Amino acid sequence: MKTLDKIPTSKLGRTTELVKTGVKIGGNYLKYYSKKAVNGNVSRDELNEDNAADIYDGLKNLKGSALKVAQMLSMEKNILPSAYVEKFSLSQFSVPPLSAPLVRKTFKRYLGSYPEQIYDTFATQSINAASIGQVHKATKDGKKLAVKIQYPGVADSISSDLAMVKPIATRMFNLKGKDSEKYFKELEDKLLEETDYNLELKQSQEITEACSIIPNLKFPKYYPELSGERILTMDWMEGKHLSEFAESNTDQDAANKVGQTLWDFYMFQMHKLKAVHADPHPGNFLVDCENNLIAIDFGCIKRIPDAFYTPYFELAVKENIDNPDFFRQKMFELEILLENDSKKDQEFFTELFYEMLSLFTSPFNSEFFDFEDATFWDKISELSEKYTNDTELRKMNGNRGSKHFLYINRTFFGLYNLLHDLKAKVHVKQYQKYL
Secondary structure, eight states, X not given: OOOBSOOOOSHHHHHHHHHHHHHHHHHHHHHHHHXXXXXXXXXXXXXXXXXXXXXXXXXXXXXXXXXXXXXXXXXXXXXXXXXXXXXXGGGXXXXXXXXXXXXXXXXXXXXXXXXHHHSXXXXXXXXXXXXXXXXXXXXXXXXXXXXXXXXXXXXXXXXXXXXXXXXXHHHHTTOOSGGGHHXXXXXXXXXXXXXXXXXXXXXXXXXXXXXXXXXXXXXXXXXXXGOOSSEEEEEOOOOEEHHHHHHHOOOHHHHHHHHHHHHHHHHHIIIIISEEEOOOOGGGEXXXXXXXXXXXXXXXXXXXXXXXXXXXXXXXXXXXXXXXHHHHHHHHHTTSSOTTOOHHHHHHHHHHHHHHHHHHTGGGGSSEEETTOHHHHHHHHHHHXXXXXXHHHHHSOOOXXXXXXXXXXXXXXXXXXXXXXXXOEEETTGGGGXX
16 A cells, blocks of 8 residues: 655645645536436435545545544444445545655654664554554564554644534534534534543553452553553554454354454443543554454543533433433433524424433343344434425424434443444343452
């Protein structure tokens, strides 16, 4: 794969790249409508594939928050056409890496020495290249190490990237007024945290120590003396990426073991730590030869305040969802219903969220849950399609829900999708023995 000697970091440079992408997409639509004029039965599949490829090609050279958004979207399997999901999923661990000279320059700037002066051996070719950083193999004192290097300029470009994305997101989700700023601020704050490798080092050590009580779960050891603001060194962990394991595995017991560990890991963080690994995509997990789960990235940690945690999980209980007065009260606490809503709006959103929560929380209301259950996923797809095509919903203010929904919902959607890919059956309450 071609390496990058530089990444556009100025607002002008990054905007220029996005404009080029926009021109390509415009051409794709012209081609599609020209074909459709001749043949009315032409499907949108080719258009989706061309658009997905052009958007991804534009974002992969920008890296940073622009590519991170693609990575987040790749997890939305029930919202995006499959062409986008497949192409954007490459952003998890398959994008052009930095060239060796740029890697050496980054080391010199942040650790004061070149990599060959710090480690006994250092592979100049990266093993993985993703949205915010890339990983290299190294050795020191007989230990195999993974060294994560952040791309230059990522932190500095986050605000300008989000400013470019904001008008598109505002239209897509029908956000109105100043209230929408809380969602963009939450996104910006979390992305900035992900660029702080000193913070990631601290979070990694804290969470791995707390979660070490969970069986079949492994973590790398981290090395503060070999890490800094933009460089992070940890043990090299052997295993398959979770997606690779899920695709090749034919052993149901192994799938259940990995799935149970993943579920217990997330429930322990949610309920014990009130802080959760909020980036559950396959590139952040490995499975070793004994079917142990390995968590290897703690850059995105969402802390859950009690004022959100309490009503959120109260509504994971079926009896509470089915109690109209209690349900309505929690809708206000979670900022889903607003004091200035009309009666019609309140009724509409109460019905919508009752339907959504009754479905999405169903795994919590049984002793065991099979995440391969086709009925469950069919209902999610039907619900998504129903409200995507709802003309009334498009007219209403999309500023619904606490800002904390942004990453907590992302976490649960990602977790559900990983468990679905594994075809895992989990014991829902097992995590409670570790609290």
